[in-house]
Amino acid sequence: MEVNMKGISASYQSVEEDDMGFRKGPWTDEEDSKLVNYITTHGEGHWNSVARYAGLKRTGKSCRLRWLNYLRPDVRRGNITLQEQLMILELHSRWGNRWSKIAQQLPGRTDNEIKNYWRTRVIKQAKQLKCDVNSKQFRDAMRYVWMPRLLERIRASEYQPVQPVITSTITQSGMDIQESETMWVNPSYTSSESSAEVQVPSSSDHTESRYDLPGCHVADSSEYGSDLFGLESLESFWNEENMWFLQQQLSDDLSLNK
């Protein structure tokens, strides 16, 4: 039987059935088309009925997941864009592992996809830096170093303002007004403040003191593996300018907390 995995057709032998006779494992083209046909005709919901009446030996849960994560017509495929990466970082800093909630802000992306992105890219980078992904150090690095850089890259590539995100609809005087909020472009870390307007001392002021984040090991360039955010190397984030800026931010935070 043929199944489609990662865009290629492959023979797959290990589709099995559980004690209840439900099939498990990758979906076949035939199963996909049965599910799509049924939902096209009858609509979503009542997943156990879908499974039964569509002639699928699958659990309702499995049908729901397959539809939402793969078969839905509005599912977006392909790489996570720079804008989406920035949104994920920002929204995760607000909401934590609320993948479904984050996914709602990214049309066409599924919670599964975002979760996978976070686990495979972001957590990996935290590990490489020997930081806990939830540590203040790593979060500050994201907020004050990586996200501004990402924003700069977006602006450089588009050469136009970043699209605001429509977050709510309010009704006023009988008219629907869409209130747009630049929810992920926090002024506190826009590029103008993070780099352009910040006075960076000459390199001689701090060349000797490569900044070690407390409890956070800055890896040698040889330790860097894949490229979070599509940058050439994570090392470029941890250059002296950004280190200096991050150090200032951290010391400001500390003084505020006194």
Next chain:
DNA sequence: AAGATGATCAACCGCTACTCA
């Protein structure tokens, strides 16, 4: 060329929340 290792992502699992009889 082949085996080892790492990265990716679809799918499953367990749990909680919600609905309804």
Next chain:
DNA sequence: CTGAGTAGCGGTTGATCATCT
């Protein structure tokens, strides 16, 4: 109120592909 059925969420697993040695 309670229990069954269902939907949805987040964590985890495992198959496959890609890259490295």
